[in-house]
Amino acid sequence: MIVRARDWDASRWIEIEIRDGMLERIDECDRPRDGGEDEVFVAPAFWDIQTNGRWGHSFSSPDVTVDQVVSIIRAQRGLGAARICPTLITAPVDDTLHGLRTVAEACDSHPDVDRMVVGVHLEGPFLSDQNGYKGTHPADAMRDPDWSLFERFQEASGGRVILMTLAPERPGSAEFIRKAVASGVTVSVGHTAVDRDSLSEAVEAGATLSTHLGNGIAAELPRHPNPIWLQAAEDRLYASLIADGHHLDREVLRVLARAKGWHRLILVSDAGWLAGLPAGNYGAWDVDPSGKIVLAGTPYLAGSTQGLETGLRILDEVEPSFPRPLLDTVTVNPARLLNQPAPRLAVGEPADLTLLRRPAPGRLMLEKTCVGGEWFERSV
Template identity: 60%
Template sequence: MAASPARVVARDYRSGQWVEVSIAGDRLADVRRVDGPEAIAAGDPWVAPAFWDIQVNGRLGYSFSSPTLTVDQVEEVVLAQARLGTARVCPTLITAPREETLHGLRTIDAACRRSAAVGRMVAGIHLEGPFLSELEGYRGAHPASAMRDPEPAYFEELQRASGGRINLVTLAPERAAAIEFIAWAREHGVAIAIGHTAADETTLARAAAAGASLSTHLGNGIAASLPRHPNAIWHQAADDRLSASFIADGHHLDADTLRVLARAKGPSRTILVSDASPLAGLPAGTYGDWAVDPSGKIVVSGTPYLAGSNRPLGRGLENLINALPCDLAGAVDCVTLNPSRLLGLPAPELKPGRAASLVLVERPDPAHLVILRTCVDGVWHDAEPETEGRA
């Protein structure tokens, strides 16, 4: 944790103009334009709202889906996000047996109640499973044995365990009663995403009509061999009712695929996620059923199947800027405005009265983005140094 200045002067991420941002407690007190060099230099600091990451499975060897998850581990993983530029996070639980899922949800809720800082940073819980396709290739790292069909009674049990914090569910709409569940969940204020699915065009369209609003990590969580066209990727990319999240870490999507899919969704429907693995932040090696290879890629041991990412959300921003290309403001919207809108929560903005959650970055050249410091609800944190080569 760093010292806590009450004011910062940097270039505004939207206008490029110099601004002074004043902080009072956990709120922005004032944002005003100030004089500064007109020509942009490589060492200029830029200020933007701190990131929102709606898909984080864990970090530092801790998994939110672990049957042995502790409150201390939840706190460590959530608070570690501040060093990555992130102020709001959705702890994500993957498919697991009922008791393990209940344990994870109760533990996250307990951590939010014990620590005010954790409670502020957790924007909700993302339930990625168990309502997914159990087919090989589509299920990815999710265990088929724990898959089940969605039903309101089971979800309500999970929601009670979470303290009412589940606000995003990823499911496969081809499962029995899934379309009815989507409509029910939307009536209860829960956002529904489509993912790990082998659904056909008709089923995907019915899901969107029922209220599904997101495609989870579009282009991933799907079989390696598909019909050239049509297939579930293109059907979802073409449906303007669906936003899409992308894992832009350089491993999950190549630059051309990211460019095409992000263009299909457009700037207001593109969301970047880290999909951080429980192994994120750990050195190369084998860790039980999963492994980190020397490039930093995390896979299910002995298979080519990716099992989350080891790269921070800031790297995804950099990759999106280079792939499209797009400006800094457009990229930042994909990790601030767009995810907050998806969850129905107040948008993070550089305006008086908003949460004092900021990220300071440098752009040493147009192709690179370096996080310097993050302010989370008025408290400053130095950035975690990157130890791995760039994609």
Template identity: 55%
Template sequence: MSAVPPGAIEGRRWSDGAWIRVTIEGPTIAAVEPADGPDRVDPADDWIGPAFWDIQTNGRLGVSFSDPTLTPEQVRQIVLAQDAIGTARCCPTLITAPADAMRSGVSAIASCCEADPEVAHRVVGIHLEGPFLSPDDGYRGAHPIEAIRDPDWDLFQSLQDASGGRVVLLTLAPERPGAIDLIKKVVGSGVVVAIGHSAADPETIRAAVDAGARLSTHLGNGIVATLPRHPNPIWTQAADDRLAASLIADGHHLSDDVLRVLVRAKTPARVILVSDASPLAGLPPGTYGRWAVEESGRVVVAGTPYLAGANRPLSLGVDRLIRIVGLPPIEAISCASARPALLLGRPEPAIAPGEPADLIRFRLPGDRFELVETLVLGQPTPAGPETASPPPAQASR
């Protein structure tokens, strides 16, 4: 292979394995040209693909997007930290909190985006996971019951106004009074609605989809541990082809068997990987107030078995889709790039001249996915150590 000139990277194209040279000028891809390379695929070969889009990330390094004291500088810290884990575009996610706290959080995100073009590029929009969720134990998960409330268009609009129009995704429980009407209004305003943390019966789920809901948030989670064989909210949502499903494929939230079944039910075209990163993501094991990080990496409500977000990057979810489900790398990567982009009405990420230089370099040793480097707007960041950590062998509820 010839020497790679400055401002360029070479590797196999993720979609077809052809060797390419990608030339980058500033934040943009300037050229994509054929490159020399061996025909035989080697585990040490570099591959080039689109960087990840994470539409559900709650915080990082001890900072929560839902913290009422959140500052623009903390927003910047969390968002830029995504570069080391393969993510170029993300949706800062606020969980259920008092209305003033949620307004404060979205305002801090908006202020940071307005002041910092690097953050503005990375933040594709805001995800509100609450406060219109089920109050029931199990379904509610880690969301504080005292802040859960019935759907309220005025509250939603006040959050949208405080965000500067940046809310792009709302997760709610459609069985709440007024939820179906709210879905219609929110969808009509251009925001995607998801079903999550819900105890809805099949008829209510179908009514929500008829009203415009398009996603199941972390399907298989945010639900009680013991369910009727059928019907139950998982089967109804898995069976509805109008719904895409976000999945937390970290090895803790879904067992191998469940991950296989849900991907096969939805098909890769309707699967979106999310990290559901907890504010404790990136922190060592220990207890942090109400929450704890176990030695295995599980994040739980301290003293309970209940999961409270995740601590694994999307790269490990891609790895599990390849190894556990048997998806080709192009399909697994699409679940973390093209699928979330299209859900939000954005163009499918492409490696082409004129496109943002938001790329990943990776390797496929022994059918594993190994992140090497992330480029965001052409700026490279080596993969952080947590991306190389093997997923745990046993999943928990």
């Protein structure tokens, strides 16, 4: 299998030979004469460290099945992603344990799924239960950090929990963060009304990320200080952002991107359980024609319906920087955050690739994705 495209890391055209799911040969080549006006770029496939479900199924559901987990994870290939963190939100303990065991069983029984799952992201239950900060997470299932409970979660997942989001103002957070980081888990702050002291204590304990900065927060805040500015100004924290056109205004996206800098910026889809479904009412939830999901009758956002392609396109519109460092936000940066080898185009690396066109800033388009040497057409 031969691929010819522009190298994401240089101006040159390259020819890549793929064999047995690996990159066997990479040579410089001439630009194809029939390449058209829009040049094709080749880059590593995306990493999405926060995706919650699809097609009406959630990883947090008390009745999610192995087949549903497998289908959701495999669907990411049509969205450009080869590595993901299935994300479980706050839920009753038994529901979380069921979701973790089901993800573990899906990985254990399907090698391709296991290969795609970097690890599990637990977004809760140690979050703020205050209105606004809790978002659509159920307050009655939230609690203070509890290491013994986390150990139950980790055991249920087969040791796969790699990322944990919590609210640092919860009692016992700093000690929990130290234990989690020592065990190899990356800790993020999110859904939090954190103040300066609590944030500093969390970062000193080892927290390294802000989860969907600018969201999961009250609608009205003091001008300053407030949790957004405190986290944006903390240089020891990466920030994940949901750039789906709904969660952050373009001006806010630009400001937060500039505050964190490209090397600390990570795009996430935060795709919810309604992703992939048509607009309409789904009980307590509404999906409008633009794809925005809200708790019915409220302005509270409940995840996204968009993939990382949308986020890259919008970020590229407000801060043009294609191909790099724009694409680092869904490749190198999340890998570095999770202490994983950074994806790259090199002989001997897995054949996890994306082909992209970008005729102008804000017009980036995913063409297709190669995962483990197998190609998948773009889907929505």
